[in-house]
Amino acid sequence: MQPMTEPPASQVHRPDPAPSRLTYRIERLMLTPLFRLALRVGLPALIGFGATSWYFSYEDHRTAVVDGIAALRNQVETRPEFMVNLMAIDGASSGVAEDIREILPIDFPVSSFDLDLDHMRETISGLDAVRKVQLRIRQGGVLQIDVTERVPAVLWREGGELELLDRLGARVGPALSRAEYPQLPVVAGKGADAHVPEAVALIAAAAPLSGRLRGLERIGERRWDVVLDRGQRILLPEKDAVRALERAIAMDQAVDMLARDIAAVDLRLPQRPTLRLNGEAIGEYWRIKAMETGENQ
Amino acid sequence: MIELYESQRAMRNMRKAAMQRGVVAILDVGSSKIACLVLRFDGSEKMGDDGVGSLAGQSGFRVIGAATTRSRGVKFGEIAAMGETERAIRTAVQAAQKMAGIRVDHVIVCFSGAEPRSYGLAGQVEVESTVVTEQDVARVLSACDVPDFGHGREVLHAQPVNFALDHRSGLNDPRGQIGQVLATDMHMLTVNAQAIQNIAHCVKRCDLELAGLASSAYASGIAALVEDEQELGAACIDMGGGATGVSIFMKKHMIYADAVQMGGNHVTGDISMGLQIPMAMAERIKTFYGGVVATGMDDREMIEISGDTGDWHHDRRQVSRAELIGIMRPRVEEILEEVRACLDAAGFDHMPSQQIVLTGAASQIPGLDGLASRILGSQVRLGRPLRVHGLPQAATGPGFASAVGMCLFAAHPQDEWWDFEIPVEKYPARSLRRAVKWFRDNW
Known part of the structure; x- marks a missing residue:
């Protein structure tokens, strides 16, 4: 008399628990420290490098990236927070102030990223009547020039x-x-x-x-x-x-x-x-x- | 004599390399289970002033992976089916590696079968100069007269047990002492060469390097005997599935080892045959209800024996526990009688201390110590292996005595014959040492 139900669980034939030689070898390989390091660091680095090199091997991709970066930079630089609208000169007599305005050819408004304050300071210091000059960009987009004249x-x-x-x-x-x-x-x-x-x-x-x-x-x-x-x-x-x-x-x-x-x-x-x-x-x-x-x- | 040991020397070098790498696996190839432990040696062990490190020198390693699998293809402690055994080893090694999270390349194997035979060797030699040098030790070891242990057998262990200088015996380390005649006693254990070759082949097929071989009787003796038992003299009886190993220790050296080709599997077979049930169920009944001493209570304790033959009467049988004990006891007695015969052959009754330690998975039968003391002698205790660092709770039972013993063996190997220097005469020609000796003799 055979039971009509499923055979009990103890009689279920279990598959061989042993790993196959291939599985065993792959698992051993995965447990090798150097191989794991290569897989975790080396392979992503290689893929990333390869993809980037492939992408930049085309001329239009290169120009697109360069133009995009330039546009983004321009967009940030021309934000109103960074714009300089006028120049204020303190501590200079009117003649010296005239001279300073003459030798600093700035077309306002200009982005503060485009102002080379060091160069401007050297230019102003080149004037005979100026002993010391301090340049800074004040809040509100003002280029502040503090001049100490020679006596x-x-x-x-x-x-x-x-x-x-x-x-x-x-x-x-x-x-x-x-x-x-x-x-x-x-x-x-x-x-x-x-x-x-x-x-x-x-x-x-x-x-x-x-x-x-x-x-x-x-x-x-x-x-x-x-x-x-x-x-x-x-x-x-x-x-x-x-x-x-x-x-x-x-x-x-x-x-x-x-x-x-x-x-x-x-x-x-x-x-x-x-x-x-x-x-x-x-x-x-x-x-x-x-x-x-x-x-x- | 030297050629025999070249493979042993190679294995010893392999083990040194494995210790340097810090990871080595222990494989206990038994008849009922294959256990694999992965050890990490961190080298942080420091010896105290008395030469004993912390935790008796066991803090140098740690078990980081452990796995067991049911053994297939191993009978009487020997490999009977290569492919099956190889798969079982692969299963155990893979699981242990996975737990350890690191790849293991070197493995130290122990096995119980292959007809171990013990020989006592003695050698004697005149000391060259007044002081005993390492060369003298090498010469006295090679002067031991090796018995004809037969073709197709291989030396598994060859340990110098004792050194004697002139009239003083019991020296551990005769180097640097002054004397004229140096004598040694050596214990040599030989096994069937085919068994070793089969195991080596299986290990090689698993992409592992064999870094050492040991007899499981020896390994379980290291693990289950406490230090003073090893010192004063004791026998360790490792009752495994397919074979029962016997090893006798004295002065911290193994002086005798043997194996009885019977074990727990035979008890299971008897139950299976006697009650006409499958082996799996017989094993289950044995572990749940087994015993060797019947009491009146056991007559009333009935065990359900289910089956799926379809015959209602056959499937609904019951046996009393007393019946089960009646089947198990004669076989256990037979095993112990055989062990008694081994111990008698070794002259165990002449030992100063006759402590007997039962270990191995089959020693967990309730009431076994009483039965054993009746057959083997009064000083019988049940032994469990030493606790080692990081060993999982599941692997602390007496069935893991030989695996734990292999851990200790790997960490602190005993000096074997092949670990000593090679005597100058046995060196191949053109050796530098030989040239130095010639110069020293002639000028």
Whole structure:
């Protein structure tokens, strides 16, 4: 009597649980660390590289990608947040501001990505009248230029032209006439612009003579002469010019030296200050000497 | 003598390579199940001052994969059908690899059958200089007179058990000691060469490298005997499915090993034949209701025997548990009698300590220890394998004693004959060492 139902589960014939040789080998291969690494990293990298190389092997694909990138970049750069609409210049006199606007040819509105601030700063710093400049793009699309101008300290007369120099000797600009800057002292002579700090110090030291001071002259690109009115000069040495000038002033205050008929005070040799007299004064001097010695004229 | 061991030397080198790589598989080819353990050696083992590492030196490795499968094609611990066995090995190795998540290339195999035979060897040699050198040890080992173990047999283990220098015996390591006559005792275990070749072939067909071979009686002795039993002397009886292995340990060396070609499968066969039920059901009844000592209660405990022959009376039979025990007990007694005969042949009753440890899956029959103590002697206990790192709970039973023993064997192999130096005389000509020796002798 055969049962009509399914045979019980214990009688079900199970297939062989053993893996086939191929399955076994494949599984062993998959468990090999190097192979797994190659499969996990190497194969995707290879596929990715291959697909990219294939795609870029066509000219139109390349141009499409390059154009797309450029368009996207342009789209981002021309967003209103990045646009610069106007330029504000602070700290510059009107003439300098005019010059700055002239040498910076910017067509507003322009994207801030297209502004080369470093180059613009160099360009503005190239102006003589500008000592220091700061550029930044302010909120609201404003190119802010903060300028510190050079302050003229002396007038330099060179070859019939007048130049304005600041206290460090840098050019500020041309001066049309002496009368425009009555308060500035005048220096002259070749190479005077390289020694403006010393000249400024000398002028400060010569304050007691300010009523008579006409200016300073650089002699032989080597040393200074203080030029007073009546053609008087104080010849200063190369070194310690300020000390020498102070000495001359002290002598003047002691014996009223400069008020006398003297052509020049020569202080070039510190041990031996020398006075040069004018022609009449020298004759008078000889006469007095002869009188003292009792000699006949 | 040397040529015999070249394959063993090659296997030892393979095992060293596997240890360097850090991963090695253990394969226990048994008659009822094939177990595969994957070991990882992390090399973090550090020896203490007393030369014993943490966890008695077992912390150096970890079981990272374990799998068992029902064995097919193995009978009496020997391979009977190559293809079936190969598939079973593949199943076990693949599952263990999958659990470990790493590929295994080297495998150490143990098996129980192949008619193991033990020989005791003795050798004696004069020490060349005053101090015993490694060369003297090599010479005394090669001076052992090897018995004629017959054609077609292969040496599986050859372990020097004892060294004696002049009148002092029981030396573990005679190197550096001063003396004149060096003698050694060696234990040699031979098995059928065909069995080894079959196993090697199966392993090769599974794309694995054979990195070692061991007798499962030896391996389960390492795992199931505790240290003082190994030291003082004990016998380990590994009751497997198709064969029962017997190994005797003394002074931490195996001094005898044998196998009885009977095991749990024969008990199952008896039940199947006696009750006329299929083997699968006989196995199930044996594991659920089996025993060797019947009590009055067992007469009343009835076991349903279902079947699907279609005959209602045949399919609705019942047997009492006492009947089942009545079938099982004679066969278990027979196995134990055979074991007794093996132990008697080995002279076990002359041992100072006669501890007997029963292990193996068939040792789980309830009441077996009582029956065994009646047949084998009073000092009988049931042994379970040592706990090793990472071993899954399912693999801690006594049936895994030889697999666990193989783990310990892989981690701390005992020095065998082929691990010692080759004596100078046996080196091939043109060897550098021989030239050095010639120079030393002549100048």
